Amino acid sequence: MARQEPKKDVVIVGLGWTGAILGMELAQEGLEVLALERGEDRDTVPDFKFPNIADELKYGVRCALVQKLSAATLTIRRTQAEVALPYRQLGSFLPGDGVGGAGTHWNGHTWRPQPEELRLRSYTIERFGRQTIPEDMLLQDYPLTYDELEPHFDRFERVAGISGQAGNLRGKIIPGGNPFEGPRSDDYCMPAMPQTYDATLFAQAAKQLGYHPFPRPGAIASKAYVNEYGMQLGPCSFCGFCERYGCYNYSKGSPHVCILDALKRKPNFSYRTKTEVLRVELAADKKTATGVTYYDHRTGEEVFQPADLVILCAYQLHNVHLLMLSGIGKPYDPVTGEGVTGRGYAYQMNGGVQLFFKDKEFNPFVGTGSNGMVIDDFGINQIDFAREGFIGGSYISTGTTNGQPIRSMPLPAGTPAWGKGWKEGIGQWYGHAMSIGSHGSCMSYKNCYMDLDPTYKDQFGRPMLRMTFNWNENDIRMTQFMRVKMEEIASQLKPDIMQSGFKKSGAMYDVRPYQTTHNVGGNIMGEDPSTSVLNRYLQTHDVHNVFVMGAGAFPQNIQYNPTGLVGGLAYWAAHALRTDYLRQPRNLA
Amino acid sequence: MSDKPLLEWTPSRRQFIAATSVTTAIGVMPFWLHAAETEAAQPVAVPLEQYQPEYFEALEWAFIIAATARLIPSEGEGPGAYEARVPVFIDRQLAGSYGVAADWYMQGPHNPNADPAQGYQTPLNPKQIYRQAIATVNIWCEQAYGKRFDGLEPAQQDDVLSGLQQGVVKLDAQLRDFFTLLLSNTKEGYFSDPMYGGNHNMLAWSYIGFPGARASFKEWAAQHNVAYPLGPVSISGRRA
Numbered sequence: 069m070a071r072q073e074p075k076k077d078v079v080i081v082g083l084g085w086t087g088a089i090l091g092m093e094l095a096q097e098g099l100e101v102l103a104l105e106r107g108e109d110r111d112t113v114p115d116f117k118f119p120n121i122a123d124e125l126k127y128g129v130r131c132a133l134v135q136k137l138s139a140a141t142l143t144i145r146r147t148q149a150e151v152a153l154p155y156r157q158l159g160s161f162l163p164g165d166g167v168g169g170a171g172t173h174w175n176g177h178t179w180r181p182q183p184e185e186l187r188l189r190s191y192t193i194e195r196f197g198r199q200t201i202p203e204d205m206l207l208q209d210y211p212l213t214y215d216e217l218e219p220h221f222d223r224f225e226r227v228a229g230i231s232g233q234a235g236n237l238r239g240k241i242i243p244g245g246n247p248f249e250g251p252r253s254d255d256y257c258m259p260a261m262p263q264t265y266d267a268t269l270f271a272q273a274a275k276q277l278g279y280h281p282f283p284r285p286g287a288i289a290s291k292a293y294v295n296e297y298g299m300q301l302g303p304c305s306f307c308g309f310c311e312r313y314g315c316y317n318y319s320k321g322s323p324h325v326c327i328l329d330a331l332k333r334k335p336n337f338s339y340r341t342k343t344e345v346l347r348v349e350l351a352a353d354k355k356t357a358t359g360v361t362y363y364d365h366r367t368g369e370e371v372f373q374p375a376d377l378v379i380l381c382a383y384q385l386h387n388v389h390l391l392m393l394s395g396i397g398k399p400y401d402p403v404t405g406e407g408v409t410g411r412g413y414a415y416q417m418n419g420g421v422q423l424f425f426k427d428k429e430f431n432p433f434v435g436t437g438s439n440g441m442v443i444d445d446f447g448i449n450q451i452d453f454a455r456e457g458f459i460g461g462s463y464i465s466t467g468t469t470n471g472q473p474i475r476s477m478p479l480p481a482g483t484p485a486w487g488k489g490w491k492e493g494i495g496q497w498y499g500h501a502m503s504i505g506s507h508g509s510c511m512s513y514k515n516c517y518m519d520l521d522p523t524y525k526d527q528f529g530r531p532m533l534r535m536t537f538n539w540n541e542n543d544i545r546m547t548q549f550m551r552v553k554m555e556e557i558a559s560q561l562k563p564d565i566m567q568s569g570f571k572k573s574g575a576m577y578d579v580r581p582y583q584t585t586h587n588v589g590g591n592i593m594g595e596d597p598s599t600s601v602l603n604r605y606l607q608t609h610d611v612h613n614v615f616v617m618g619a620g621a622f623p624q625n626i627q628y629n630p631t632g633l634v635g636g637l638a639y640w641a642a643h644a645l646r647t648d649y650l651r652q653p654r655n656l657a
Numbered sequence: 658m659s660d661k662p663l664l665e666w667t668p669s670r671r672q673f674i675a676a677t678s679v680t681t682a683i684g685v686m687p688f689w690l691h692a693a694e695t696e697a698a699q700p701v702a703v704p705l706e707q708y709q710p711e712y713f714e715a716l717e718w719a720f721i722i723a724a725t726a727r728l729i730p731s732e733g734e735g736p737g738a739y740e741a742r743v744p745v746f747i748d749r750q751l752a753g754s755y756g757v758a759a760d761w762y763m764q765g766p767h768n769p770n771a772d773p774a775q776g777y778q779t780p781l782n783p784k785q786i787y788r789q790a791i792a793t794v795n796i797w798c799e800q801a802y803g804k805r806f807d808g809l810e811p812a813q814q815d816d817v818l819s820g821l822q823q824g825v826v827k828l829d830a831q832l833r834d835f836f837t838l839l840l841s842n843t844k845e846g847y848f849s850d851p852m853y854g855g856n857h858n859m860l861a862w863s864y865i866g867f868p869g870a871r872a873s874f875k876e877w878a879a880q881h882n883v884a885y886p887l888g889p890v891s892i893s894g895r896r897a
Contacts, residue, residue: 119892122870125849130755137762144775156762157777265881307872429884433867434874473848473867485822486728486840487815495735498865523766578774
């Protein structure tokens with residue numbers, strides 16, 4: 069028999085970026101808000117303090133701030149013919165854990181999608197014709213527009229403290245910014261960071277070719293800054309320990325630094341760590357939730373937490389899993405194409421060119437997580453899908469960060485992996501290499517989805533989440549297009565040695581190397597309840613007092629890092645809750 | 658125990674020990690050690706052959722010393738795994754939570770024959786893999802050369818390691834990640850903070866020009882194409 073706690077107005081599952089945002093916004097309404105976080109409590113001090121955080125082995129390699137797969141994981145297969153096996157050792161993606169979630173260990177890249185990306189199906193049909201869309205591609209529009217989201221992007225960027233350079237201010241193109249971005253109502257709240265040597269070289273080469281380089285926008289403070297919640301950030305020290313690390317310097321925008329200290333001071337907000345939500349409990353008619361049941365790791369007991377409003381703010385994988393285990397949304401069936409929960413899982417298609425220069429010094433340990441210069445000349449709204457034979461695009465960038473030597477040791481092809489040749493290679497090339505990377509879209513397909521694993525169970529006896537994902541030829545054509553463009557830019561710089569790494573036709577998903585923690589979809593948003601779990605307010609179609617934040621809502625992945633869109637959607641949903649739903653709880657769509 | 662010495666003492670190693678333990682012997686130090694001359698009071702560590710491992714047994718320890726010394730050899734510029742005391746790092750890692758794969762999902766069923774791209778799928782943890790694989794490799798060496806791995810000539814040891822890397826020296830499917838683990842752990846021990854037992858005196862950081870835990874470079878972002886001038890600092894605050 070589960071212990072029962074006193075009822076709360078709102079229960080939030082997971083205390084990362086979106087949990088902190090929704091917690092603050094709803095606490096400001098005077099509601100009793102409780103956040104349940106399955107991991108440890110964390111804060112800048114003591115968890116990220118200098119010099120302990122400057123430990124590549126502990127944080128960069130062993131990933132001390134990332135989800136422990138021994139406690140929770142999923143199974144992965146590439147095709148339906150393959151037997152899915154557990155993701156046993158961290159590799160391809162690094163879900164967050166503990167207070168702050170993945171907002172602790174991210175790099176801070178913060179983007180808005182292009183307006184066209186939010187209506188990609190309509191845009192593709194209008195511009196290039198319906199026949200451009202491959203038969204197995206689940207191309208959908210987001211059920212809301214860039215213009216509707218713009219104030220909420222702006223709000224998130226001001227809370228998280230984004231340094232950058234606007235390229236489109238209310239329709240006016242600003243030199244030095246991204247001319248291909250959607251119109252911004254205001255400039256970034258802090259100027260762009262200074263640029264390292266590699267980024268400057270890239271920008272010069274790109275400019276020579278007629279492209280439009282601009283500084284990468286990132287949640288890295290370039291000066292002292294105070295946000296709307298009174299939270300203070302200090303200018304970044306370019307320490308280089310960013311992704312996989314917490315920030316010792318109060319410079320990287322994170323839930324701790326930007327929201328949580330202010331939120332914790334609110335008497336109507338509380339949070340409990342080491343509490344792992346097992347399922348959302350539904351009323352008998354399954355039209356509303358009554359609260360959640362969680363496992364308390366400290367006392368070893370199940371607890372029922374009643375609440376009027378349940379907001380899932382865990383990582384995308386966990387949100388999808390919880391929806392399935394709670395019976396919210398019909399499970400997706402790839403054979404019939406029916407069902408919604410688990411439908412439309414997508415990832416990110418990236419590539420890179422390495423450049424080696426005998427006589428150039430890059431000091432790769434100097435950098436912010438969002439260091440770099442970017443071009444968006446091959447972004448989604450600049451590509452002729454019909455002519456090029458793919459739907460999608462990439463931004464292309466250069467910028468060193470995290471140049472610690474265990475993981476960041478690019479060597480020319482042909483250098484031995486060990487022995488005398490390897491030792492000579494590291495002596496010759498560490499600090500003399502730079503890279504140009506592409507970060508590209510990944511569409512959704514009928515055969516890329518999530519469901520419950522038939523074999524593997526988690527520590528509570530629940531079926532694990534199962535991911536079925538492989539690379540698709542559309543996205544491989546996109547990345548091969550980028551390869552040609554990037555090699556052209558790289559050649560401008562006349563490196564001594566140059567080498568490329570891009571997915572080729574037939575490439576199979578490999579879970580071992582780190583790629584990105586940009587897992588999206590599975591509980592996508594849309595207007596049609598037969599093809600989506602969430603409506604345009606991130607409210608589940610079926611259970612009106614359950615909302616789901618995060619990148620699970622993306623119908624297909626954008627070409628950018630997802631956090632800017634995740635943050636914008638969270639403020640959009642919070643606005644709908646505050647101005648509409650709380651007055652009259654119901655399905656808002 | 659074999660009656661043979663566990664390790665051939667090459668001139669370069671003797672030279673190294675002399676250079677690190679006798680601070681007046683600057684003249685014989687290779688250039689990459691010059692950073693160390695500024696601090697006389699570096700800890701003097703017990704030679705690896707006399708070190709008491711926490712996890713490895715004597716024959717395994719001899720294998721690890723010999724194998725890591727081929728993966729990152731002492732000859733040429735820069736420290737070898739031996740001078741960097743990489744074996745101590747590996748021993749301590751295996752004796753700790755890493756050795757038992759405490760953070761990894763290790764429940765069955767297992768399919769160690771799965772496509773390697775599906776990741777780590779053996780039921781064995783790193784501790785078990787090292788123990789079983791070292792025994793297997795030593796048996797293979799006895800059959801092929803009449804000696805254990807640590808008794809082979811360096812060129813023969815290189816052949817065995819290449820054979821492991823390329824799958825010519827066959828290991829059971831459950832052990833197939835052994836070479837990958839050994840090489841990864843060797844590089845980790847070479848480059849991680851010295852508090853973990855390897856990267857002794859920050860030799861590997863000094864060699865490549867990584868400043869360790871300095872972690873503050875605000876004024877250096879805009880200094881383009883200028884080599885950073887300061888040597889490394891460890892988390893404990895020690896300078897090389």
